[in-house]
Amino acid sequence: MIDRLAVPLPWLDRAGRISWLKLAVFLACIAPALYLAAAYRLDALGAKPITALIHATGEWAVRFLLFSLAISPLRRIADWPKVLVVRRMLGITVMAYAVAHLTLYAVDQNLILTKVVSEIALRLYLTIGFVALIGLIALGLTSTDAAIRNLGPNWNRLHRLVYTIAVLALVHYFLQSKIDVTDPVFSAGLFLLLMGWRVMRRFRWPERPWSLLLLAVLAALATAGLEAAWYGLASGVPANLVLAANLDFSGPIRPAWWVLAVGLVLPVVALVRGPSPRAAGPAPRRRPASPPRREPAREAAGEPLSPRA
Incomplete structure (x- = not known):
């Protein structure tokens, strides 16, 4: 029997129990991919199915990026700290759709990598999108607990780049849309x-x-x-x-x-x-009169520390 902790399923909490919030978000994350796969299989994507898939995966990458940025407002305004447990999942989802976006573009170019590289280098909107993708991959690969421990305070500095990445992704989105934006x-x-x-x-x-x-x-x-x-x-x-x-x-x-x-x-x-x-905003820090206690809510969530905003 496979140890459940050895195979970290995305819908389980740190104790190995089902988190219904994580399960619901996981299903929402894979739903667009399943729909696009079914539409491709049923030949329902029009005369240029690969082009349709390229556009759709890029659009979903932007949408999930915005969903991930909405976690902090949702936590603060709705006073719902448990929503933090899905932020890492949303970040990985953004990276997955962005990687699929580039992979499908390579397929559309008949997997001729020299042509793919030259197009990225010569077309500004592709260059901008590729830089955003590299940033998303960097954030995704450093979203593990081990990376958080190893990077220490630098982890927060690195992951604040998500705002710059979002701007680059939106500029790429505008430029590739051309007429109707x-x-x-x-x-x-x-x-x-x-x-x-x-x-x-x-x-x-x-x-x-x-x-x-x-x-x-x-x-x-x-x-x-x-x-x-x-x-x-x-x-x-x-x-x-x-x-x-x-x-x-x-x-x-x-x-x-x-x-x-x-x-x-x-x-x-x-x-x-x-x-x-x-x-009203974060309260000023005070020197504790006794050794600080552990934060059970944050530890129970099992999520990495992230920028407070």
């Missing part, structure tokens, strides 16, 4: 929302329903401005026409409104949760 704009808007929350934490601004509502509105406005700026620079479309499209509901709803809808979840959660001492 609706999905990249939405993803970028969510990133602005998540980073805006981190700015609030950094300056210890109060995390009250009214401040989170303001954050959602500002993120939506920034998303609309980003969309207008992109189309103006890339296509020469006047910014006022793009901004006006956000007020025209006869067509598709613009990304800024979707960002606002997602952002409104934050004040609603804060309102339902009620006042919490955590919402």
